[in-house]
Amino acid sequence: MTHYDAIVIGAGAGGGVAAAKLAEAGKHVLLLERGRAQTFQEIGRDLLRNQRVNAHGHNAGPDTRHPRVAVDHSGEPVTVPPWDFRYQANAATVGGGTRVYAGQAWRFHPLDFKMASTYGVPEGSSLADWPIQYEDLSPFYEKVEHELGVSGDCTNMQHLPKYARNYPMPPVPLTRRGELMRAGAKSLGWNTFPVPLAINSQPNQGRPACPGCQHCVGFACPVDAKNGTQNTFIPRALASGKCELVTDMMVERIEHVAGHASGITYFSADSKRVRVTADVIVVAAGAVECARLLLNSGLGNDLVGRNLQGHVYITAFGLLADDVWDGIGPGVTTATTRWSHGNPGIVGGGLMCDDGIILPTAYVRWAFPANKRRWGSEAKNWMRHSYRRMLQVLGPIQDIPSPDARVSIDPKVRDHWGIPVARLSGATHPESIKAAKFLHSKAVEWLKACGALEVWGDPPQAPYLSGGQHQAGTCRMGDDPATSVVDRNGKLHGSDNVYLADTSVHVTNGGFNPFLTAMANSYRTTTLLIDRW
């Protein structure tokens, strides 16, 4: 049996960073990933089955060996495939979601770390402050921005303290749509700035600049100009000669005695049970699977799996008089944080920005106005007329957590290997929906200021379970074991050698895409772990 210094479970945003830091510190690391390393060709360009348009299939896993159970509004459990929206899927491949993401590389707002002390705790919510603050993560945000490779310009990010160093690359090209969005915001007196992206705007780390293709979010990059852990941190870990990557496998459980982990068992690609031991276990399998693994292993306290959160999203569309398509990808160029905090009567808020080039398959699914007939010549003509004349505003709204939004273990359903699967239930707190409605009204205002003749799209009306690609919160960090699962340094309460290093530990998930925070906190967790080793 092989013994490692550390086993890292999950080769996504958090796990990739953890593996690199540990291996480069000389630790012998086993990095485990249930998916495979996929090439650009393997991920493909199927416009109907990708990580963005995925009602009936996707391109970067998980596959059907990994079912989950969702509890619907009637309380009935339903076994759902990985592309069902109730599954709350994120990619399962080397790099995790970062292999196919949009790459919006946001730091959280300083107030995102102190939501309870800023707003109070709404009744029925588990809103809480983080035990660490923006200042604790700031140096690690900077390290990740430079080691991952982020394009942007911090000079007009008025919502954040001054950066020590600007991003390593200038912003990606501005589009015609972006120009209009900036002009519209300016007429309203709203500050805007380029969206920071983990995409090369110039050659970087031996890989080329973004060629501006039209299939970014949901797909792999044809020239490898999109930076995820699969082409940055994980290759570094492997190049150290101290990290072994095993893919196409499934972890069964963490073996432990009284909280001290001795190792794990997993099923290999040929479904053989393998036992490996280690001094330290780092779990970074995503908020759903982290909770599932801890629960199946009998590790952690009663809070494991609670407070599942992601983001409540708003989107609105506006129709302009003229064709504004220029086809320049990725297309995400312009954001405002004017409404991230300080909104009257609202808990939190969120960023708003333009989106990447929207696929026609996504446009017909998400953007078709509710008041128009969805078939016939009129529908076709509406698609033809509006697609290139359209502006979109999109935004992740701060999810106000509920303890009832949770991951538990389904008592009946098991996966391909016989491991009990995750059961997902509950919904976000109603304050999230209230915030989304407010932000949506601001999105409409922005589009009208851009000259939209017609604006459409509705905000969410009722609480729903939010997780998906931004899933977080199921093993929240805190100083008090009565109200948290891990301590401020990511160590599981009640254990001396099990750490969590992904979005699972987020107390709240900010009003921003969360991967940069997951990477920065994984960087911090593993740095502190190495320092104390």
Added chain:
Amino acid sequence: MSISDPHLRLLKVLANCIVPPDETPGAGDAGDMNYVTDVLTGDYAGQLDAVRRLLAALDASATARHQRAFVDLDREAQVALLGAVEGTATFQMLVSLIQEGYWGSAAGLATVGFEVSL
């Protein structure tokens, strides 16, 4: 679980009502019918009987009103008959699948002007 050739023919005719041909092809001629049939025999296999009933109902109403099969009517007559089923969940589901399959096809991309550079 499969879709018979006559039903596939009827589905293609229906698809051309949902996204009709004009200066660009319609969904029955150019849309991704594999996507439609894959979902109907996969994720939505539980609804396949309802789809078959809807197709049979279209043929029955075509025969009753025009003494011809649905596929043999002109599009105007076909569209008129769809009014009776438009409000059903099965029809709406088919509209979604056919629309998605069309706007992911080369004809759909050309229709909206989605130009691919790389």
